[in-house]
Amino acid sequence: MQVFTVAIIGCGNRGAEAYGALIHARPEQFRIVALCENNPEKLNKYGERFGVGARFESEEEFFREKRADLLVIATMDADHVRQGVKALSLGYDLLLEKPISSKRKECEQLLKAQRKYGGKVLVCHVLRYAPGFLKAAELLNEGAIGRLVSIQALEQVMYWHQAHSYVRGNWRRTKDTAPMILAKCCHDLDLLQYYAKSRCKSISSVGELTFFTPENAPKGAAKRCADCSLIETCPYSAKRIYVDMWHEEGCLATVWPHNQITTAYPITDEALYKAIEEGPYGRCAFACDNDAVDHQLTQMTFENGVKAELLMTAFTAKGGRIYKFFGTLGEMVLNEEEDEITVKPFGGEVRVIPIKPLIEGGYGHGGGDSGLIAQLYDILTGKGTNETTLEASVESHLMGICAEQSRLAGGKLVYLH
Numbered sequence: 057m058q059v060f061t062v063a064i065i066g067c068g069n070r071g072a073e074a075y076g077a078l079i080h081a082r083p084e085q086f087r088i089v090a091l092c093e094n095n096p097e098k099l100n101k102y103g104e105r106f107g108v109g110a111r112f113e114s115e116e117e118f119f120r121e122k123r124a125d126l127l128v129i130a131t132m133d134a135d136h137v138r139q140g141v142k143a144l145s146l147g148y149d150l151l152l153e154k155p156i157s158s159k160r161k162e163c164e165q166l167l168k169a170q171r172k173y174g175g176k177v178l179v180c181h182v183l184r185y186a187p188g189f190l191k192a193a194e195l196l197n198e199g200a201i202g203r204l205v206s207i208q209a210l211e212q213v214m215y216w217h218q219a220h221s222y223v224r225g226n227w228r229r230t231k232d233t234a235p236m237i238l239a240k241c242c243h244d245l246d247l248l249q250y251y252a253k254s255r256c257k258s259i260s261s262v263g264e265l266t267f268f269t270p271e272n273a274p275k276g277a278a279k280r281c282a283d284c285s286l287i288e289t290c291p292y293s294a295k296r297i298y299v300d301m302w303h304e305e306g307c308l309a310t311v312w313p314h315n316q317i318t319t320a321y322p323i324t325d326e327a328l329y330k331a332i333e334e335g336p337y338g339r340c341a342f343a344c345d346n347d348a349v350d351h352q353l354t355q356m357t358f359e360n361g362v363k364a365e366l367l368m369t370a371f372t373a374k375g376g377r378i379y380k381f382f383g384t385l386g387e388m389v390l391n392e393e394e395d396e397i398t399v400k401p402f403g404g405e406v407r408v409i410p411i412k413p414l415i416e417g418g419y420g421h422g423g424g425d426s427g428l429i430a431q432l433y434d435i436l437t438g439k440g441t442n443e444t445t446l447e448a449s450v451e452s453h454l455m456g457i458c459a460e461q462s463r464l465a466g467g468k469l470v471y472l473h
Contacts, residue, residue, distance in 0.1 A: 061124035067093035071130025090123035149176040158234035179449040185427030187414035202385025218370030228346035238456035246452040254360035261459040263352025273342035292341040294332040
């Protein structure tokens with residue numbers, strides 16, 4: 057059985073904790089041989105964990121030569137295209153974290169490089185490999201609700217996830233990363249065009265940052281949670297999110313989001329308290345340098361006439377997506393929060409399909425993370441189909457780029473092509 061060597065650039069939650077761990081767990085298929093990460097603590101943590109001696113803090117040094125068969129690119133969004141072009145020129149195949157880029161020209165630049173150098177690129181739209189979302193596609197293809205007319209999609213970001221990733225975290229400032237419609241919802245945009253089976257014709261979008269601003273800080277709030285009298289009562293308290301939740305989850309050795317605020321392995325109370333006392337994740341959620349939106353509504357018309365609406369909002373108690381599909385012969389609801397798909401044929405018997413049994417031990421994003429890595433091996437050996445090619449992914453990225461263009465223009469209708 058062929059074993060592919062793997063290098064990883066960007067040893068964060070996705071590159072190391074998700075893809076790296078899943079790849080490392082398949083020694084009969086993959087062997088991690090090189091890591092590149094500009095944070096030396098992370099570099100050494102995962103170097104030890106994966107047993108990798110070739111460790112690079114310098115991107116320039118790392119790219120002096122080809123280090124493996126496959127490169128996992130899981131750096132910040134703005135780095136993806138530059139690193140992807142260089143990697144393809146060296147002869148790598150790529151597992152590329154989404155979003156590719158928030159710029160149309162950069163997406164086209166990477167696609168041009170792939171066509172020139174010929175490497176395989178699998179973009180990490182992991183929900184395309186998640187059993188629940190695949191089951192919904194299967195039901196649509198079978199005609200369970202007749203001809204699809206429209207889709208209503210709700211992306212429940214969840215209140216504490218918003219505070220973690222888009223207020224305190226890496227994706228809080230649009231000058232440093234992709235806008236939130238791409239950073240959080242490129243999965244949704246990819247799925248909507250996948251379900252519609254059509255390119256998007258036009259798009260409009262409205263949204264803003266409404267709540268996580270200094271003027272909305274509770275009375276008496278301090279700049280840091282550790283110094284605040286509201287540390288035990290504020291729902292956005294760093295102690296409640298990172299320490300109390302970790303205990304509620306069973307004090308696991310490593311688990312997101314707690315493993316993102318500290319490099320300690322295993323995680324400890326001491327490490328978490330130090331992180332919220334000294335690090336960026338201990339800042340008051342109303343005293344950060346964030347400008348990412350906390351809600352956004354996007355409407356799409358596809359070239360085949362299907363319409364779709366996507367609401368992304370921070371203001372939900374729980375996470376999970378809720379998709380409603382409306383067809384000429386019925387209605388279907390995919391509800392991750394309730395863990396079920398409900399098919400409601402007009403004049404027929406309602407059918408409820410639990411999602412959890414479909415996953416069967418899958419990891420992350422409804423089993424999508426593990427499904428993607430399982431498919432990755434087949435794609436590299438030429439035995440599997442790449443459902444999230446670079447070319448296909450560029451289309452959904454254009455949807456996000458145009459949605460943000462529309463939002464900044466007050467909801468103006470934008471045509472994609």
